[in-house]
Amino acid sequence: MNRKFYDFWVGLFAVLGFAALAFLALRVANMQTVRQHETYKISAEFDNIGGLKVRAPIKSAGVVVGRVSGIALDPKRYRAVVSMELDRQYLFSRDASAEILTSGILGEQYIGVSPGAEETMLKDGDRIKLTSSAIVLEQLISQMLFNKAADGSSGGNKQ
Amino acid sequence: MGCFKIVVLAQRLPTLFSFRTVSSDPLVEIDNVTFAYDQRTILNGINLSIPKGKVVAIMGGSGCGKTTLLRLIGGQVRPSKGAVRVAGQVVNELKQDELYALRRKMGMLFQFGALFTDMSVFDNVAFQMREHTDLPESMIRDLVLMKLHAVGLRGAAHLLPSELSGGMARRVALARAIALDPMLMMYDEPFAGLDPISLGVIGQLIRRLNDALGATSIVVTHDVMESLAIVDYVYFVSAGSIVAEGTPEQIRASEMPFVHQFVKGEPDGPVPFHYPAPDYRDALVGGRNA
Amino acid sequence: MLDWGGRRISAIGAVLVNALMRAGFAARFLLAILLNSGTAFRRFGLTIREIYFTGVLSLIIILVSGLFVGMVLGLQGYDTLQRFGASEALGVLVSLSLVRELGPVVGGLLFASRAGSAITAEIGLMKATEQLSAMEMMAVNPIARVVGPRFWAGVISMPLLAAMFSAMGVLGGYVVGVLLIGVDSGSFWSQMQASVDFANDIMNGVIKSIVFGIAVSLIAVFEGYDADPTAEGVSGATTRTVVTSSLAILGLDFILTAFMFRGL
Incomplete structure (x- = not known):
């Protein structure tokens, strides 16, 4: 296995690695907004x-x-x-x-x-x-319950 | 007990053998070096010198510190005491870059070759040329083929180390070690695990390459017959000390118990067969009683 | 009983001291790598070769895992979100989970077991077969020639792999959510784009993956260089790489997340 063989595979490895990083930065994190x-x-x-x-x-x-x-x-x-x-x-x-x-x-x-x-x-x-x-x-829930209770009591009086 | 006897012998030795006449101009000098690792003393006040242009064997049993000696000379480990001198420089005081500069003039053959498994034979031999020189690739190619031709493996240049036999791997490693024409060659157990033919080939190569390069060689081995056939001088190491030295003839003729045992390969002698243990009978009988 | 407890406490202490010592050695080793990184960049061909082994060879497992994780997120997320009538937020759920956490963390775990263990085994074997010693004796520094390129290859590969994992995951979520289940494609993307922030989400994920890359690569080369030069030593070191890296990733992830998303 000679030098060119290693150079090729390691080059491919680096390209894949940086492509993955770019994918994470641009597609996953959408770096443009920052x-x-x-x-x-x-x-x-x-x-x-x-x-x-x-x-x-x-x-x-x-x-x-x-x-x-x-x-x-x-x-x-x-x-x-x-x-x-x-x-x-x-x-x-x-x-x-x-x-x-x-x-x-x-x-x-x-x-x-x-x-x-x-x-x-x-x-x-x-x-x-x-x-x-x-x-x-x-607060929203307690307000709603309070209103409900008020409605209920007024309704009860009507009957 | 055995070790102790040898140390005593060692101190008496210089009077028994004194053949330092060859050391006209030593390339490597080991001066009273002690090396301890984790408080375990591996080398103990060792002295030896390797004259220029010679092939010197350092022999001894397994684990006696032979390989450590090579590592000291190569500067891979530093002695606890004493000095290692190569070509006038004190190895253990060099800085990293000075040490690397010195190592470029050394070649070392490792026990099992230690070829780079991810490179072809060609690239292995070209390794040092590419690392240390700016030679054009065409010249490197010629030099590599020359070195491979010297060990008879020019045809195997494209093979991977995994495709080589043990003996071929050792020869490729030898070609790699002499790639930059070193002034000092070190061989760590060059004969270990080889078939008789490869053994003879490596032995002849060590001798021939040394003479052709005008280098100096240190062969660390426990292969007596093969190394006695090719070396100029032998040091025997045991328990971290030099216990005997001499030319191959003197070693063969030696009546020293240790040398005799080693050369003849006798199981018992100054180096005992048994690891130190309490008395056999006591151990058996005592074990039953307890 | 007291003695038994004492011994247990000593054992815990020994484990802690040992771990701290190894961390110290690893830190010194990192310094040595950084000081000897010249070779890895001056002769970038060496590093490219290692990127092939760490990065390119991890591609398949990373891409396939990413796709499936994203598809599962799409299914599970839709199931939960539609109970609240918020199935349009599926894109947000999928993409945020991936870019903030799963991409770096799962990507890192896969990287540690695929590439980290291979690095450790390779360096450990080089040590066991005296190749590193031989290199040193040839006046070539193995930290610069062997360790440096592998370390930097890991550091470079990891963020790219994590980004690919996240991108594949988002696509997987899109396939399941939009193409199979029928969530509106426009709101899938637009809700995602409105909620995912480049600096806060994507970049933090990238920073995480860089930190994990450094941690895993350092652990892998250190364990390899420090391995016992035997078969058992190398296999043990390989296991330790995977275990230690995984723990390091999860621990670091917690710390980083605590710092990054504390304000939200």
Whole structure:
């Protein structure tokens, strides 16, 4: 077995290996969406962020436009401060609103950004004013049961 | 007990035999070397010198430290005491690169050849030339075929070591050892496990190559008849010391009990047949009583 | 009774001291390899030859195992996920399990038993038949000429093999999930792409496989070089390579995972 034989097989091996890596990077992880060098930072305050996690996606009209970069609690007002990194090519007006949504009933939580109407755009370091918090399932259920109970008792009175 | 007797003999020996006249210009000198491994003394204050251009045999029973002597000369192990000198350099004080420079002038034939099993015969012989020289491949080819021709195996160049018989493997290893025309050749049990024909071939090659290369050879062996036929001088080692030395004629004629026993291959003598043990009768009777 | 307990404790101590001593020798051996790595890179042909033996010859077992692991993940994952009505997340489950854990770990275990044991046996046999001694006597350093290329070949092969294992696994999951069971192909890939992060998942898997490659290769060459030069010595060393490498992979995997995914 001579040198050329080894060179051929090892070359093929390397090509296969890097093809596998490229497949993982592009097809499995979709590396195109991660362009961290051209982002700008904004933040938003929420009463309750539910189960939102760092690196959760930020979507507008369903398109991923950025990622959550940090979560902290404002120690004076006890509100959650979420910092976000948005893609430079997506600009939002100053009166845009952010809400915490859930993809599917058991899916991960993400931040949905709805555009506003103002002319001036959000800049690096700005804060989104209009926010709505996460829907917490337990609160939803207890609210529903409470309403049901109220309906039931009123119904009982009617009879 | 036997060992002790031999050590005593060894100290008396220089007066009995003094044939150091050949040592006009020694290539290898072993100067009062002691070697211990894990507190077990293998060589004990050994002195010997190998004159340039000669074929010298070092003989002794199995496990008496012969192979260790070769390793000391090659710098693979270092003595606990004393000095090993090769061509004027003290081997045991050399740094790694100096030692490697010296080893390029040495060739060693290992007991079972130690051919590189993943290379052909040709590549085995070419190994050192490719590692240590910048010779063009065409010249390496000529040199390798020359070396293989010298051992009669030019036709086997394309074979793998696994396809060779024991004697052929030994000859290929010999061709590999002389690849860079060493000034010192060392043979570790070159005759072990060979059929009579291969034995004769290897013996003749050792002698002829030594004279053709103008080299100096050390043959470590316990094969008495074969080596006495080809060597110029013999050292006998036992229990880590030189117990006798002389030319082949003197060795053959020697009346020294150890040499006599060794040359004639007698089972009992200064080297006892029995491993030291308590008295046989006591052991049997005592064993039954207990 | 006390004496019996004392002896047991001494035995445990002896095992521990012995293991630590061997770890120390291995660390010194690694240093020697690194200092003598010039040959492996200057004469890259030597390393290429060894990549053939460690990498190319491991291809079949890695590709086939990867495919089957991925297909089993597809079946098991679908069975569990569809109970929660989340069968579209199958791609996420398959790909994350593979790139984060199974690719590097199972790939590493297969690599240790296929290539690591072969390296140990080869170097051990070279030692037993005095080939390493002969090389030393020919003024060629066996650590540079024999050990170095094999070590680096292992370090280079392992991440590539792990990546191939993961890729084949994802394909296996696709075959079972999408082609056989009928999960929607679009959501299989898009959910996967939305959840798998390049830096956090893929690169961490690659880092793991590089660390495992170093560990397995070092253990393999060390056990071979350190083997008793007898038939029993070599076979014992080969077994030790597989056992020690497997334990090292699992232990290192825990440590690396703890550091990498702590924040999530």
